[in-house]
Amino acid sequence: MVEPIFGMEQIPGTAPKATPRRRPAGKGARRPAETLPVARVLVDVSLSHLDRPFDYLVPVEMDAAAVPGCRVRVRFAGQLVDGFLLDRVADSDHDGRLSFLERVVSPEPVLTPEIAALGREIADRYAGTLADVLRLAVPPRHARIEAEPPPEPEEWRPDPPAPGPWAHYPAGPSFLTALAEGRAPRAVWTALPGPHWPEAVARAVQATLAGGRGALVVLADGRQVARVDAALAEALEGSARHVALTAEPGPAERYRRWLAVLRGRARAVVGTRAAMFAPVRDLGLVVLWDDGDDVHAEPHAPYPHPREVLALRAHRSGAGALIGGFTRTAEATVLVETGWAHALVAERQRIRTVMPRVRPAGEDEELAKDEAARTARLPVLALRTARQALRDGPVLVQVPRRGYLPGLRCGRCREPARCAACQGPLALRSSHAAPYCRWCGRIAGDWRCPECGGGRVRAAVVGARRTAEELGRAFPGVPVRTSGRDGVLDRVGAAPALVVSTPGAEPVADGGYAAALLLDGWVLLGRADLRAAEEALRRWMNAAALVRPAGPVIVLADGSLPPVQALLRWDPVTLAERELADRRELGFPPAVRMASLTGTPAAIRELLAETRLPPGAQVLGPVPVPGEGIGEQAGEPERQRALVRVPRAAGPALGRALKQAQGVRSARRAADPVRVQIDPLELI
Structure with missing residues (x-):
């Protein structure tokens, strides 16, 4: 028997109950709002089969505060959970009785329609849930920061910048001119060596603000953010129209800066990976520096990559895009090949001068x-x-x-030195320390080589x-x-x-x-x-x-x-084109779309059996996940990984198919989860 998990919807497979749509307004009963009384709420639950809005009634006392985009608390499956109010409508399609909102946490509309729609598309693209995406997009609330009186937004535009470092690229000045005129140029930028790239990024942001639109810059780490932040402060003459979003200032200050972006006071944002969802108003430019850096890979579900998110935002918003670095990735080369972006490179004579x-x-x-x-x-x-x-x-x-010495070998037979307990690699922390295992941390002071019996070690990697x-x-x-x-x-x-x-x-x-x-x-x-x-x-x-x-x-x-x-x-473009050609021949991303499924063998088989794969899909594996010796020692079940490969055009269909299969498994309350990653950074 299927148990109900919430009190406002019928159990699948049963007839609807003959109950009124709204609660009767008896003595002391809560009354719904007179106008648009039904709120569509996205509850903060990561189960795939619950990845949709649910209808609640707005009580009359919360009518003014319950605005689209605000945070609310609702009763769901017998528990109070957080959620976002997506919309208010006049009526509901639900046949059962609707529950009331329990509380409006804050009337601040922190979820904009643009970010909600973007999150929905990202969740479907990566076979995840909207709740998981919004955890990455909307920072935790700080009531004290929200209560601070916001400064009044001022109408302000900088002057269009001089080309500066962009003068060294044949198409650089025209790129800045297009941004200043409010157009949406898209470029894959192969930067010249030297320290001038932060200034070039700042001038592109200045041109965008001069055209009356906002800008978003995503970088790999806080050091790069500090350099671009300083360049922006100089280009914008110390204006407070831009903010830096990093973890360094702390949650409260980060939330204050994020609210400045949400409320329109800050028109430009520079930050690390999490800033890719910053709610910049009237977005006119997205910038991603060094997109091949593995720091950009999001470690939390549904594992979106800033390159994909920013490209999608640029497409949806009609904004310009600048994906740059000293090198070029195969993924960026695809953007150039398909015509989505143009190559922005310097002439060979200039490269020879500065390299x-x-x-x-x-x-x-x-x-x-x-x-x-x-x-x-x-x-x-x-x-x-x-x-x-x-x-x-x-x-x-x-x-x-x-x-110090992260890898060791036997000093006699040169075999890799491994831990006797978990077979992990041994290493040394200093010249006076005993070898230890990098996996389980055990000290291996009495280590003996199982091949030759030798007790001395030598460096394999320094x-x-x-x-x-x-x-x-x-x-x-x-x-x-x-x-x-x-x-x-x-x-x-x-x-x-x-x-x-x-x-x-x-x-x-x-x-x-x-x-x-x-x-x-x-x-x-x-x-x-x-x-x-x-x-x-x-x-x-x-x-x-x-x-x-x-x-x-x-x-x-x-x-x-x-x-x-x-x-x-100093020719990264040729190598990137060669890499893309090799991957196209062998069938690897970005020439194809690939999904990684990691879990127990039984769970992977069950998920694949429930998935309606698109035509042309290939399943590779499953094979054991490397480095699982520790889990097996602890009594955990064996974990394997399977890869599903489809043509590039079938990528969206693959994401939807895997998400539907995950929904079926979560509705059945499958015991063993399967981690699904679309186009993971590591395939081998």
């Missing part, structure tokens, strides 16, 4: 001088380059792995802290600074120093770095990842772009590989 001078550490000339140049971690070329560059300024050293220690001995008297997860540096001075950084944590040097060493290229290129080549080039170019024009950059990788060749020529 660094890149050399691989295995050239024939160097091999003749140093036989170990191909295999040494720090060959003579790298040491010589760093020693010469330190006379003029700081030297950047990029190391792909953080920590981390940033061990590299800093080695460089400190190789360059006595030279300051060595580290930037990584334990402490990220924002800027360094122009004085000579060695700056050891993990990818993405490189600080900006005053006047640029004198040189850069890109170590352990095999670690990036050897990753078991579909995007290994693309990601290696992105990390290298992001670091090399911080070097002064014509400054030396040494990359420790095979110079014949396509990513290394793209770095030597």
Whole structure:
């Protein structure tokens, strides 16, 4: 027997009850509002089969406060839950008795019609629920901040900007002119190396505001937000017409800034991933910098990517779009190929003028001088380059792995050293510490190799802290600074120093770095990842772009590989086009749409059996999920993953089919959930 989960709708498969549509207005009874008494409410429940609005009555005492977009509390399945009031109508299609709203939490209309419609489309696109999307889009309420009297919005427009850095691109000035005239140009921007990209973004935002429309800029981390925020403050002459939305100021201040955007006082927003849903009025431009950075991938359901969300917002709002970076992703190349956006690149002569001078550490000339140049971690070329560059300024050293020794091998037979309890990889935190397991954290002080019985270990991968220690001995008297997860540096001075950084944590040097060493290229290129080549080039170019024009950059990788060749020529576009062609031939995103289903084997089989896959769909797997040894030790069921591949045009149909199947499983109260991700970042 199916149990009712809410008191206002009939149980599926039964006849409707002969009850009045509204409660009788007896003595002491609550009375519905006279005008538009029915409220359509989206309850904050993540079950797929409940992903739709439900009708409630608006009591007369809440008539003024119950406005579309406000937060409410309703009784649902016998419990009080939060929700958003989507709309008010005169009548309901429901045949049973309607419940009243319990409370209007706040009359502030925090959910705009644009964000509600966008959230609905994103939920369907990613096989998720609207409630999950709105948790990402609307921040938690702070009553004290809402009660503050809002400043009066002022009519203000900046003057159209001068081209500035955009003058170095043939189509740059016309791009700014189109924004200032209120048009909607869309471009995939391959930025020139150097520190000028925040200024270029600020001028694009200034042009958009000069045209009378709003702008939204999404960046990977708080350091980038701070740089663009400072550039905007300078371009807009310190105006309070823009805000920065990050987690750093705290929830209350973030909510204050978000309300300034909602109420129209701030017309431009710069922020991290969560800002992609910021309710900017009359949106005229969306900007996404470095769309290949994995930090942009949303870790919460339904896992939307800012590139897709911003492209959809630009399409729905008739806004311009600027997707930029020092490199180009295959996904951005699709936007250019389909004509949705145009390429915005500089001429080759200009690129040669400002690019660094890149050399691989295995050239024939160097091999003749140093036989170990191909295999040494720090060959003579790298040491010589760093020693010469330190006379003029700081030297950047990029190391792909953080920590001290994040990977160990047996010192005798070279087999990987693994934990005896969970088979996880062993690592070292310092030169005096005992090996420990990176999965379960157990100390392996008495470790013995199961293959040869040896008890000594050696480094398989060297981390940033061990590299800093080695460089400190190789360059006595030279300051060595580290930037990584334990402490990220924002800027360094122009004085000579060695700056050891993990990818993405490189600080900006005053006047640029004198040189850069890109170590352990095999670690990036050897990753078991579909995007290994693309990601290696992105990390290298992001670091090399911080070097002064014509400054030396040494990359420790095979110079014949396509990513290394793209770095030597500073030509990321050719590599991106080649990557897209390879993926189209092999059937991988973005040439196709792909869904990842992760769960127990039985749950995956049940979901696939309930899914009406679109024509041309292929199911790959399921196969065991890597690294599940810990869960099996703890008695958890085995987890597997299946991939569903469809033609690109069938992507929306795949999302709808999987969402319907998830709804059937949630209505049956299936015990084992299945995580569904559309176009996940990691496929291997």
